Structures are given as structure tokens and as C-alpha cells.
Amino acid sequence: MPKLMFVLLVLGLAQAQNLTFTPVATDLERPTFLTYAPDGSGRLFITEQTGKVRVVQGGRLRPEPFLDLSGRISCCGERGLLSLVFHPDFRNNGFFFVNYTRSPDGATVVARYKVAEGGSRADPASAKVILTIEQPYANHNGGQLAFGPDGYLYIGMGDGGSGGDPLNAGQSLNTLLGKILRIDVNKEEGGRPYAIPAGNPFAGRQGARPEIWSYGWRNPWRFSFDRETGDMWIADVGQNQWEEINLEPKGKGGLNYGWRLMEASACFNPGNNCNNGNLVLPVLEYNHSQGCSVTGGYRYRGKAMPSLRGAYIYGDYCSGRVWVATEQGGKWAVRQTIETGYGISSFGEDADGELYLLDHRGTVYRIGLR
Numbered sequence: 001m002p003k004l005m006f007v008l009l010v011l012g013l014a015q016a017q018n019l020t021f022t023p024v025a026t027d028l029e030r031p032t033f034l035t036y037a038p039d040g041s042g043r044l045f046i047t048e049q050t051g052k053v054r055v056v057q058g059g060r061l062r063p064e065p066f067l068d069l070s071g072r073i074s075c076c077g078e079r080g081l082l083s084l085v086f087h088p089d090f091r092n093n094g095f096f097f098v099n100y101t102r103s104p105d106g107a108t109v110v111a112r113y114k115v116a117e118g119g120s121r122a123d124p125a126s127a128k129v130i131l132t133i134e135q136p137y138a139n140h141n142g143g144q145l146a147f148g149p150d151g152y153l154y155i156g157m158g159d160g161g162s163g164g165d166p167l168n169a170g171q172s173l174n175t176l177l178g179k180i181l182r183i184d185v186n187k188e189e190g191g192r193p194y195a196i197p198a199g200n201p202f203a204g205r206q207g208a209r210p211e212i213w214s215y216g217w218r219n220p221w222r223f224s225f226d227r228e229t230g231d232m233w234i235a236d237v238g239q240n241q242w243e244e245i246n247l248e249p250k251g252k253g254g255l256n257y258g259w260r261l262m263e264a265s266a267c268f269n270p271g272n273n274c275n276n277g278n279l280v281l282p283v284l285e286y287n288h289s290q291g292c293s294v295t296g297g298y299r300y301r302g303k304a305m306p307s308l309r310g311a312y313i314y315g316d317y318c319s320g321r322v323w324v325a326t327e328q329g330g331k332w333a334v335r336q337t338i339e340t341g342y343g344i345s346s347f348g349e350d351a352d353g354e355l356y357l358l359d360h361r362g363t364v365y366r367i368g369l370r
Helices: none
Strands: 019-025 032-037 044-050 054-056 080-085 093-101 106-113 122-133 145-147 154-155 179-183 212-215 223-225 232-236 240-246 284-287 293-298 312-316 321-328 331-339 344-349 357-361 363-369
Touching: 019 044, 019 054, 032 080, 032 357, 032 363, 044 080, 054 080, 080 145, 080 240, 093 145, 122 179, 145 223, 179 232, 223 293, 240 293, 240 312, 284 312, 284 331, 312 344, 312 357
Parallel strands: 032 344
Antiparallel strands: 019 363, 032 044, 044 054, 080 093, 093 106, 106 122, 145 154, 154 179, 179 212, 223 232, 232 240, 240 284, 293 312, 312 321, 321 331, 344 357, 357 363
């Protein structure tokens, strides 16, 4: 795949040049993720890396946390409370799920909680651990949770950390590290508090973990599902030179995204002849002259910015750049680069598909057009 398609092009389209970032919440403790409850309340939920889930309601940040896990987590660096997702049937069952690194050992924990009576706060006594994954190093914990259009829970897991994937976790099917997982949280089977969905690509294969949906990941920091097509957008943080964005067609599991054989579209280990033709290459990438840690975003499907409908918006934690990418002739190219100066830890989406940017230094912004 030619490098030219990955060059960050600034095409100067007027309708994309006037992005605005309006604060909706300030004075947060290292915000890591934003989402909404599918209950018609209009509430926004923000995870703070240090352990609290905060709520924006009626345009104001509520002083009391929705949930406080500060005493349970190991923070900070790349550890902490990393994301939250609500069950698709939250309106009826009151369930939501969190992903955090456990104190004191830093293991990844995916746990289910239930909202307390009245709905304004979670019940801290309702915790049910769904999955625990030991972490050999402090970095590359992944952390994303999302329900797919199939109703199953997807979990992003980094390769376990250090540098260069010393455990070769990305390519090993007998570990959950370096993977995106898919589980059914509505059932229990085999002594587990979850079931393996029919169609998981490695279920029944000897020596492979049945939870695995895709592999070859270094640290998939933020993925999202296109709310119109069901396609999956995954950003994978690079090693020394390249950051990448991958596009997975709806329902297409079992794919190998390359790490540690490749870093984006370049050979990594080995240094050449690394791709036998079975590895999935990114649709977008940028080198470390543009940034050093990609933060995945969303394909915009809201109504407030009609000129950006269908564009994929993402950013970089280190440089604060935001990119707007569009499909052109069957390939994706960047049409706009915005210099924000923010430490972009995440993007978020509300019930209407409008987008938000999280500055890790403590502010959440709504993205708009001037």
C-alpha cells in the first residue's frame, strides 16, 4: 500500500476549517472517557483516571460522583479507570460496565455495576467482576469497552507493555493480551460469568482463547462502532515511528492487524519480509513528526455539523492535533488538521451522535462548527 495515501493532507476545505471546542465540564481529574446512558436522560458520563465517574446533566457537572472506585484502582501513568459502557438495555436492567487497573498489582478488571434506586448514582455494593487479566508491565493496558451492533461486549487489550512486545503477545492466540475480545455478558457458561458468542473466530481452536475477536494489537487506545454501518474503527498506538487507524468491516472477526510483525504499514520485527499477505494494513497512519500517541475517535453521524457527516475525527495525545479524514475514491485521506494544544486522552459521543474531546489536563469540550 503506497505511503502517499497516508500523508496528512490539508486540503483547506472551508467547512472543516472552523471547528470549535466549547467547554462543557472543567476541573476534572485526568478525564479518560465520555459516554452517555441509553435512557433518554441526556446525561453525559465521564471517567476520571483517578477513579471517579462524573455526570454532566442539564449542561452542568454534578458535584457528587456517580461512582467512586478510587480505593480499588492502581493509578496513574497508563493505569487507572479507563472507560465505561452502559448495557444496551440499561433502561430496564440498570447495568453498566467499567474497565480499570486493580490496586495494587495493576491487573485489568472488567466489572459490572448496577444503578441504585432512583437512578442518580450507582450502587457500589453491586460490583460483579466479569473478567480479570494479569498485566506483566504497567503500560499498554488498552482499556476500551463498547457494545457492538450485535449486542456483545468488546474489550480492547494492549500487548502487556514494556517495549517491542517482548512476550510476542500480539501474535499469540493463547493470551488475551494484544487483542480485542468479544464476550456475551447476558449469559454464563463454563464456570465463567460470561459466555462465548457463536461465531467468535477462535472458539474451539486448540491453544487459542475463545474470547479473541481480533489480534495483532500493540495498544488499541480507543475504538468505536459506526452507528450507521456497524463498522469498527480502531486506533493502535505505535512504537517508535508510526501511529495507525484501522477500519474493520461489520462482523469481520479473526483478522490479524500486524503487531509486532509490523508497526502500521512498516515492518518492525522482523525488519523486512514481515507480511505474508495475511496482515491487515491501516487505512490512515502518521509518523512521529506529527505526534506520538494516537487517540481514536468516531465517524461523525450527528446533525449539528452536516458538512462533516461521514468524516472520521481523531487526534493525538502528544501533539494535540485533531484530524478530519474522509473517504475519497475508496481510500481515506486527511482533509483537515487542527492544532488544539490539548492533551487529547479521548473523544466521546452523546446520544445524538455529537462529538466531544477530552483534554487530559481536566476539561471536556463539545466539538462544533463556527
